[in-house]
Every structure is written in C-alpha cells, then in structure tokens.
Amino acid sequence: MDDKFLEPYDHKATEARIYKEWEESGYFNPDICIEKGVTAPDAEPYTIMMPPPNATGVLHMGHALMLTIEDILVRYHRMNGRRTLWLPGTDHAAIATQSKVEKEISKKEGKSRHDLGREELVRRIEEFVEDSRSTIRSQIRVMGASCDWSREAFTFDEPRNRAVRTIFKMMYDDGLIYQGNRIVNWDPKGQTTISDDEIVHEERVTKLYTFKYSPDFPISISTTRPETKVGDTAVAVHPDDPRYKEYVGKEYDMVFAGVPIHIKIVADEEADPAFGTGALGVTPAHSQADWAIADRHNLPRPQVINEFAKMTVGGPELLGKKTTEAREVIVSWLREQNLLEKEEDTKQNISTAERTGGVVEPLPKLQWFIDVNKKISARGNRSLKELMRDAVAGEEKDGPIRIVPEHFSKTYFNWINNLRDWCISRQIWYGHRVPVWYRGDEMYCGVEAPEGAGWEQDPDTLDTWFSAGIWTFSALGWPEKTEDLKIYHPTHVLETGYEILFFWIARMILMTEYALGEVPFKTIYLHGTVRDGQGRKMSKSLGNGIDPLDIAEKFGADAGRMALIAGTAPGTDSKISEDKIKGYKHFANKIWNITRFVLSNTENIPSEEPALSEKDAAHVKELETLCREVTADLEAYRLHLASEKIYHYIWHTFADVIIEEAKPRLLGADAADKLSCQWFLREALLTSLQLLHPFMPFVTEEIWKSARWPNLSPVLMVEKWPKG
C-alpha cells in the first residue's frame, strides 16, 4: 500500500497534479482516445459546447455549477464509451467588455473612449481580454473540467469572425437582415442601441401631469414625460369613446412651449378610455407604442430629443437642455399658462440599460435588423420565428429539442409568441464589424471588403448574441466543411443558466436552424442561480460572493462540485454555504479512509472472482442495483439524485454496514468466507470509485492511481463505466 494512504487525504497536494497528468495523457481529446484505444473508432459521438464565459474577468459560482454539471455529463459519457468532445471557449461579450474597460480607463487615466480613438480603445480591450481569457482558462482547470483544450475557440478570433461575416451575408442575401429606420432603445450613457433583452426595468415614483396643449384645444391628455410633448403629432382616442367621437379627424395648429405643433385627432384601439382622460398624446419619435400608432395613421414623426438626451427644438430656454431640465421648463410653462389641470404621483417602470445604468431613450435610428417573420423558402417556407417554435418540444409543438426541466418550454413559447424583429447593430467599437461597405450611394455586403478604392465600412458592430448564436457550429469550424462539424454537430446538451434562455438559447436555435437546417442541440439543461446560505443573490455590493477558487483551495474542487450538485434539481435556485462544502470535504476523506482499510486487507488476493458467500452475493446484487439506478439518473439528467445515491451508498452502506460486518469475517477461521469478503470489499471500492469519478474526479483518480490495481486501466478517467 502506498504510504500516502497513511495520512488524511490532502486535496492541495493532489488536484493540480492530477489535472496536469490528465492533460498530458491527451484523453480530453476524443481523437487521442481513439488513437490510444480507449474509445472505439466507430463510437457514437457525444458533444457539449461550453457556454463561453464572458471575457470580462473571473468566474463565479454560477460558472462553477455550469462546469460541474457539464463535466459530470462528459466524464460519464466518456467512461461509457462515447466519442466525447467538450469544447471550451470564451465570449468577447462586446458591450459588457467595452464598458468594463472604458470604466477602468476612465478611473485610472481620466480618459474617455473618444480621447483614445477607436483603434487604441480596441487595442486596450484586446489586451484586457487576453488577460481575462488566461485567468478563465486556469480557473476552468482548477474545477477539474475535462474539456478539449486543443479545440479551444473564442467568439472573436479569426475563424469565428469569418463565420459571422458569412452568415451575415447569407441572411442579407435572403432578405432576413435589413436596414431600417425604426424606433430603437438608445442608451445615452453608452451611446449605443441595445436590444430589448438588455433593458432592465426599474420601478420609480414619478409625476403624471394632466393638461391641454393650449386653451382652445378641446381634449386634455396625461403624460409622465411633458418634455416629449413638443414632438406630438396626434391625440389618439378610443374609437368607441363617446366623449371624443366628434373630434376624430380634426386637426389643430398650436404653439406649445414655444414650439409650433400640428395635432390630428385619431381613433385608435391603443387608447384606453379608462386611463387618465382616455386621450393619449402621440409622440411618434420617442415612444415605441406611439411609433406604431403613427404607422397606422400615417403621421409625421419629428425627432425632438437627440442621442445625448438633449432637446433639439424650442427657444433658448429649451433647446440643448437635458430632458430632465426640459421637463421642469415645460411644466412651469404649463402652470404659467394655466393649462396644467392635475399633477399626481404614479408608479412607473422606467427602462435602463443593463450594462451602463443609463435611462433608455427611445429614438428613431437607422439600424440593422433581423426579420423574424419573413418566410424562408429553403426552410419549408417558414419564418425564423416558426423555425424557433418548431424546434422545441412542448404543449404547442413537439419539436426535437427537449428542455430540462420541462416547464421552461412554456416560458420559451411565451417569449417566441411576443418576439419582434431583432436589432443587431450596436454603436460600440469592440465587436464584429457589420460586413457592409459604402461608396457614395453604393452599398456592398460581403464576407471580404470589396475591390476598389473609396469604400468605407459601416462603423457599427454586431450584438454579441449574434456571434454567440452560431457558437455550436462556428466553434467546429463552419463555414468550412470540417470533419469536426460532420462528426460532432448537432451537439447533445446545451447546459446553461435559465436566465439566458432568451438571450442566447433561442438565438442559437434561430441561427442554427437557418444556417444548417438542423437543431444546435437535442437537450437544453437549465440550471438555477447559486445563492448564498441565506438565499440572497451573490453580488459585489453585498459582499456575499463565494469565489470558486477559494473553495477549491480551502476544501478542494471535488468538495465544491459535490456541494453544488447534491440537492440541486435542474432549473431551481440553490443555496451554498461553507458548511455544506465542508461536509463533502469530509466525504472525500471518508472514501480515502475506506481505501486504506480495503487495501490493507486485500493485498495479494487473486483478481478472479472466488465462490461468493450468500451475503456477498447479496451485496453484489445491491451494488448492481445502485449502478443501474445511477446510470438511469444520469441518462435522465437527475444528477442531484445520482450524486446523493452514490454518497449514501459509499458512506452508509459500504462504510457503515459492509466494512463493519467484514471486520470479524476477516479475522475468522473460514478461509473461503474471508476470501469472498476480501474480493467483494475490493469490488465495492472499485465500483464506488468509478461511479463517483464524474462527481469527484480528483480524489477518485488519485486513489485509483496510487492503489495500482493490476489488470485495470491506469487512468480512471477512461475506465469503463459500471453498468450493473
């Protein structure tokens, strides 16, 4: 017996060394597994694309949970003989990364992005991203993730860049990507558009003002944003509202707060007779809803607020003022003119930009969009929205993709049903540049820049989810027709947090169905949010975050992994505390001690199965049942149950019952019974280590290597899975 078993298990002296040995063995790479004969050349593939962490810094507990779940699945399938690929990567996370680096530069050097210029800013960001990526790589290693580093990809490296330009061109040629002047969510702080999904709503108390544009205007309206009213072109009333019927169709010219306005009274279902006065002042250029009303009634849409949230009309008291100041100016003007009828407190959800916290200003702008409703002839005359809907199994449809837990399919369909065209252009500098060039009135879209002089590329970059959407196949080399793409796509499981079901998962389905005509993955496994011991979200401001690296250092990555997965059902939030993790550190030591006992009692016994006593035959049956149950749980994504069953068997059956009962038998005079007992002790240990390996890979591998059992694979990671 190796002397190290005489001491308690030391994760610090073990984990990094074992990871290095795995890496050097090459077994993370499925090709090498075939080469070395541990995987059959014709084995069925099993693929997971790692959701690429944002290159904005360090990994948190959510990433640790993601890596744990995926590594369990990957190690299980690898042991089960599948040609297993887990492809790691990082995401350039355009807007998140740029705003992070901009903040740092502004803090350290007091410079803005305009002081540096586009090229210099991008260079600085790339530097930061390189650092960040190498930190992330080492953190992924600490967690024990058995991913294939030889295939590592980055959403913004050259092959992925090319993939983005290629699919953009395809969609442009198919008329799915179009440029449109539409109302978009403008972030005045970040100076860019953002998608609907990058908005967070904050409830605030604000004033609701009720007033008339002028003394001779017949209808009063209510608004929370008086400053936008200089951009009004209509008042909408409900078609059935008897109070206003007589005015519908009439037009009025007035001067409102020094700005001439022309108002038409229109009848529109959008106006709610029960809200306020039942009449709605229509500001087409600065409200999504009003833009739509203007569409229906063919109204002009003057813009009165600019990209810096400042007024672009009015006299000196208004022009150039911030919207918040302009509001004061207009309210006092209304008071002076005796036009203000009511002023009341109301609760309002205001839209803010997730990344910068800026208050979103709806503005009409020329942007690039993806049309989700246009029929695509090459895809059975279905639209992108229909492709997304048809791909998923649920009450509405019975598509090929299954979501775990199932109830999230309802959320998914609900989102699809409300989906609008996707604005993909951003006015930030870090990201995939829109592959469109202009020269005078000419416009060119292509994978490469056009020939000839005088072409200017569109300055906009693409929403980071555009490149993330093609991840499952771009990371495998698309648009090249690579072997990897042929073998490993569609992937098997997409495992990620439920909070990015819409952002990312839905977009991957959209892009993959469009580009390849197949699903990106067969199963979506959603995990919940990892919270602190009291159930609060971990955050910097609360200071309650737990760093996975600290956990690995203090208790071992194995213990952290078990604590994350045990009792954590798919899709539900979980709580983690040091007490829980400590319990699993003790468990690692427990199996270490079990090994000490078994090894010291089974030296030099033959490896063939002897005649088993009745008791041991029953133990074998019990162990086989465990193997079957654990296997079934893993196949059905019940990882939390699988982990608990193994834990329970090892501690409370193997250690507490089988070993205790073995002690007198090992001292007894019955040689046949002793041999049977010894053989089963070893058998139970071997099987326990195999079953536990996906969950606690380090300690199990260390035991396996140090024990040096004859006739067994020297590396547990590629030992056969015990099916029972």
Add this chain to the structure above:
RNA sequence: GGGCGAUUAGCUCAGUUGGUAGAGCAACCCGUUUACACCGGGAAGGUCGGGGGUUCAAGUCCCUCAUCGCCCACCA
C-alpha cells in the same frame, strides 16, 4: 397586465411513471472496536400551505383559495 414557479422535519432542500414520508445540517443520548473524531451507534422530530375533487390508493393528478418569489410587457 401576461407568463412561470414555490409552499414537505428547527434550518436548507430531495422525492423519477400515484403504491407504507427522505437526506444533509442543527439539536439530544451513548460510544474510542482492523480505516476514518474530517468517526461510529441510538433515539427524537412532519395531519407534505388551507379547502374541495378523481382513485382501491394522492406530497405526487384536477379545481379553488392564501402567501412568497421569478420572468416578460410600449398604459400614456
């Protein structure tokens, strides 16, 4: 406003297709024996949020009420 989920032992949560209620932690009693005090043995603890229904049988399926939470949304 629309959608989704939760409510089970003191705490944190499991409970797969309906078949005698489970784990971890905490608390209680006892214990150092071929591994392990990062331990073992034992006992205690729940009318599964309330009400109704389906069924031979319901924590599990259906209806309803209550409380809490999350997501989405252009009520000005």
